[in-house]
Amino acid sequence: MNAVTFLSPVTEEIKLVEERMRAQADESHPDLRAALEHLLAAGGKRIRPTLGLLVGNMLGAPLDKLVTLGAAVELLHTATLVHDDLIDGALLRRGMATLNARWSPPATVLTGDYLFARAAILAAETDHLPLMKLFSETLAIIVNGELTQMFTSRGLISRDNYYKRIYAKTASLFEMTSRAAAMVSPSDDATIESMRDFGYQIGVAFQIVDDILDFTGDQASVGKPLGSDLHNGLATLPSIYYAEANPNDPDILSLPNGGWTNNDNMTRLVDNIRASDATKKAMLEAEQHIDRALVILDPMEPCAERDALENLAKYIVNRKV
Amino acid sequence: MNAVTFLSPVTEEIKLVEERMRAQADESHPDLRAALEHLLAAGGKRIRPTLGLLVGNMLGAPLDKLVTLGAAVELLHTATLVHDDLIDGALLRRGMATLNARWSPPATVLTGDYLFARAAILAAETDHLPLMKLFSETLAIIVNGELTQMFTSRGLISRDNYYKRIYAKTASLFEMTSRAAAMVSPSDDATIESMRDFGYQIGVAFQIVDDILDFTGDQASVGKPLGSDLHNGLATLPSIYYAEANPNDPDILSLPNGGWTNNDNMTRLVDNIRASDATKKAMLEAEQHIDRALVILDPMEPCAERDALENLAKYIVNRKV
Numbered sequence: 001m002n003a004v005t006f007l008s009p010v011t012e013e014i015k016l017v018e019e020r021m022r023a024q025a026d027e028s029h030p031d032l033r034a035a036l037e038h039l040l041a042a043g044g045k046r047i048r049p050t051l052g053l054l055v056g057n058m059l060g061a062p063l064d065k066l067v068t069l070g071a072a073v074e075l076l077h078t079a080t081l082v083h084d085d086l087i088d089g090a091l092l093r094r095g096m097a098t099l100n101a102r103w104s105p106p107a108t109v110l111t112g113d114y115l116f117a118r119a120a121i122l123a124a125e126t127d128h129l130p131l132m133k134l135f136s137e138t139l140a141i142i143v144n145g146e147l148t149q150m151f152t153s154r155g156l157i158s159r160d161n162y163y164k165r166i167y168a169k170t171a172s173l174f175e176m177t178s179r180a181a182a183m184v185s186p187s188d189d190a191t192i193e194s195m196r197d198f199g200y201q202i203g204v205a206f207q208i209v210d211d212i213l214d215f216t217g218d219q220a221s222v223g224k225p226l227g228s229d230l231h232n233g234l235a236t237l238p239s240i241y242y243a244e245a246n247p248n249d250p251d252i253l254s255l256p257n258g259g260w261t262n263n264d265n266m267t268r269l270v271d272n273i274r275a276s277d278a279t280k281k282a283m284l285e286a287e288q289h290i291d292r293a294l295v296i297l298d299p300m301e302p303c304a305e306r307d308a309l310e311n312l313a314k315y316i317v318n319r320k321v
Numbered sequence: 322m323n324a325v326t327f328l329s330p331v332t333e334e335i336k337l338v339e340e341r342m343r344a345q346a347d348e349s350h351p352d353l354r355a356a357l358e359h360l361l362a363a364g365g366k367r368i369r370p371t372l373g374l375l376v377g378n379m380l381g382a383p384l385d386k387l388v389t390l391g392a393a394v395e396l397l398h399t400a401t402l403v404h405d406d407l408i409d410g411a412l413l414r415r416g417m418a419t420l421n422a423r424w425s426p427p428a429t430v431l432t433g434d435y436l437f438a439r440a441a442i443l444a445a446e447t448d449h450l451p452l453m454k455l456f457s458e459t460l461a462i463i464v465n466g467e468l469t470q471m472f473t474s475r476g477l478i479s480r481d482n483y484y485k486r487i488y489a490k491t492a493s494l495f496e497m498t499s500r501a502a503a504m505v506s507p508s509d510d511a512t513i514e515s516m517r518d519f520g521y522q523i524g525v526a527f528q529i530v531d532d533i534l535d536f537t538g539d540q541a542s543v544g545k546p547l548g549s550d551l552h553n554g555l556a557t558l559p560s561i562y563y564a565e566a567n568p569n570d571p572d573i574l575s576l577p578n579g580g581w582t583n584n585d586n587m588t589r590l591v592d593n594i595r596a597s598d599a600t601k602k603a604m605l606e607a608e609q610h611i612d613r614a615l616v617i618l619d620p621m622e623p624c625a626e627r628d629a630l631e632n633l634a635k636y637i638v639n640r641k642v
């Protein structure tokens with residue numbers, strides 16, 4: 001399973017999305033254009049626009065709206081990453097220098113703001129008011145989630161808290177993309193709701209796998225030290241499973257009291273989690289979400305896009321980065 | 322001329338705008354709600370929502386849309402101030418502690434982002450797609466203006482540059498507010514265009530007066546040291562008039578070469594500008610914009626709102642803070 005198997009039906013269309021994104025800096029300052037070029041070059045597999053294009057094409061949505069939606073979603077995603085990297089002081093993302101590694105914090109704040117503005121312009125250019133509302137509400141969910149995470153005490157081990165966090169952080173935008181693509185197609189409400197749920201399920205799985213890769217991934221390709229979440233006091237699903245199986249582990253017990261600030265203890269805890277079956281249990285949970293997503297596709301008419309969406313869903317739990 | 326004479330027709334409606342703004346934090350984290358309360362308490366004369374309400378009421382727009390528009394515009398304005406204060410490292414605004422004086426930079430970045438998101442939601446709640454587009458485009462103009470200012474070399478004395486800057490910084494939002502209020506009313510295109518121009522003219526005048534007050538204002542109520550723009554290498558209209566009259570002043574000549582970083586020289590230059598007729602010339606220019614705004618009101622039917630708009634326009638050049 002690789003990216004090619006789900007990208008192939010929309011390879012050309014993704015190029016249109018990228019052109020559309022690039023055009024957002026056309027009237028802006030040359031330095032800002034250069035920054036956007038840099039961000040686009042650093043830019044991943046475009047999973048979100050691919051999801052929107054596949055769902056929309058499957059349901060007969062007009063291509064121009066899907067390209068606009070894809071560019072809006074990916075630009076919104078990029079804007080949140082720009083501010084996130086600034087907040088975290090991250091210097092690398094996907095092996096490339098972050099904007100704040102090259103620019104001053106003020107320029108980075110404003111570049112993120114500019115990308116938010118251009119994403120909102122693109123969303124408005126779909127000429128679809130409910131989509132526009134959904135788009136701004138999703139931005140509010142993402143940012144409120146980040147603020148809540150910032151204000152929540154570190155070291156908290158809570159499944160409820162974890163699910164809320166990954167919804168805000170990741171699943172909400174997948175959900176919005178898939179739902180919006182259906183909304184601009186001639187689909188009935190039941191189909192729109194199915195596609196919303198499809199986006200939600202693969203979005204949740206995507207973030208769970210990200211959190212597993214934080215423990216098991218190849219350090220170079222993840223671009224962060226192993227167990228970086230735990231070192232920052234964030235208990236993700238593997239830690240939660242480990243804590244359930246080992247409630248008296250002293251490192252686990254220390255977490256809510258600031259134990260996560262002790263580097264040696266956290267390195268030991270990361271090793272123990274890696275050696276346990278916690279990441280396997282977390283992966284089973286991610287796979288359950290993918291199974292639910294695949295069930296949603298069952299009643300859809302067979303077509304190249306449905307096959308690609310299946311492959312996209314399966315890729316999410318099989319990816320290595 | 323005081324604020325009462327233009328506020329009186331909409332005093333009750335401004336309260337609705339403030340309630341609407343306050344409600345934007347209802348579902349968010351308690352700390353974020355407290356931050357929004359703080360920002361609202363610190364919040365000025367609500368000139369932008371007042372402008373929208375007066376224009377809209379005069380033209381028969383529905384009140385609910387004007388309240389929504391007013392809250393969207395004021396929240397957008399607040400969001401830009403939150404990021405501005407962070408970027409400038411400002412600790413006080415209107416005599417009250419800024420958010421970044423009390424919060425960490427990450428929390429301040431995210432609070433600004435959240436306010437952008439809520440402003441976009443409000444704009445979408447007007448259910449008016451062209452308004453929504455205008456709203457996002459105005460945000461892009463404001464942010465691109467700030468970025469351009471950041472990338473432009475300091476000490477530049479250019480009238481063209483100055484007018485572009487104050488359009489992006491201030492006039493664009495006044496223009497958008499006045500135009501949008503007309504757009505949601507049953508007005509024809511010519512009236513909408515008149516109201517756009519009205520907002521533009523008073524917005525330009527507003528910023529020119531702000532820039533004059535930076536030289537002549539009461540330091541305590543302006544909340545910044547006198548001539549703070551020049552000390553930051555920004556030549557505003559009084560400096561431009563002074564430079565035109567005194568092209569060989571050594572402090573003026575030093576500006577493009579970094580002379581603005583010399584505190585003693587800039588203090589002397591500020592004194593010289595204050596002693597000259599440069600601020601008077603700048604005020605005449607602001608008054609010309611107000612005169613143009615008043616001419617636009619001439620053909621409108623006499624009514625309380627038209628009178629209040631006249632008073633608002635006159636207040637802008639007579640205010641002391």
